[in-house]
Amino acid sequence: MVKHPMKPTSYSYGHSDQVRRRLLELSQERGASLASLSELLGRNTSYLQQFIRKGSPRKLEEGDRKTLARFFGIGEEELGAPSEFPEEKSYNFWAKPAKQSDWIDVERLDIGASAGPGAVPVTEAPFDSFKFSRRWLAEQGLSGAQLSAITVEGDSMDPVLRDGDEILVDRRTQPFRDGVHVVRLGDTLMVKRVAQAGAGRFSLLSQNLAYPPVDVSADEIEMIGRVVWKGGRI
The missing domain is CATH 1.10.260.40 (lambda repressor-like DNA-binding domains)
Structure with a gap:
């Protein structure tokens, strides 16, 4: 046989x-x-x-x-995980669209935050948007965040942030803590690691050691928001 x-x-x-x-x-x-x-x-x-x-x-x-x-x-x-209750499983799950309320639109702004010598934004008008899952945002501690997406320009934050990366900026007013922030210095929008440097002063730090720290007083800069996520090509 x-x-x-x-x-x-x-x-x-x-x-x-x-x-x-x-x-x-x-x-x-x-x-x-x-x-x-x-x-x-x-x-x-x-x-x-x-x-x-x-x-x-x-x-x-x-x-x-x-x-x-x-x-x-x-x-x-x-995405292929075994069901806990296979006898009750419906194999039409893939065709069920997510509810519109499950997603949040985050505007992509037509500006760049400099990770180099400094860039002057031309416009702050949205030109597109990303959709983010409400559940995912909650898991990241970002429920209620005021989010915008902007583009990184320059190499001073390389390799943490690379030229062309898109970053999510939480623009909520909240107590300052050290971290990566988007700040406005004069007419220039910058993305830097910001650390307190004594009473009323901050240090703008680059990840790329070719760029020296910049010390500024609190009244010289405007804190736009904290960088909470990035995306970009490898």
Whole structure:
């Protein structure tokens, strides 16, 4: 008797196909490229493109699945995790759109914050927006944050922030604490690590040691907001 090699069941193929479609759908809804999502996972920029288009790897690793699920504010089962209650599982989950109220639009402003010698913003008008999951923002401690997205220009914050990175700035008025902030010095918008340097004074610190610290008094600068997230190409 000739034994035929076992073929995969239609369920295992179909389920993997659903996961790929769902991931592509989520990335398009969010306006996040597959390359940027791959970067979020610490992978090569083509990693998720190959997963969706070529089926390689065949399934997402658990750590990658967890990270993506948190980013999109969804359950891991939508990205291939086993269901706790498989007998009650509906395999049409991928077709269910997220509610509009589950997302927050964050304006992308047509300005750059200098991570170099300094840049004068031309306009502060929004030209586009990102969609962020309310759940993800809450997990990051950003519920109620007043967020805007702007672009980093220059290399003084390299490698923490690179030229062309987009950063989320929380513009809420809140007590100052050391960290990476967007500040206005005269007519110049800058992104720097800001530290207190005594009563009424601050140091604007660059990550790139080629740029010396700049000491300023509190009345010389305006604190625009704290940098709470970044995104960019590898």
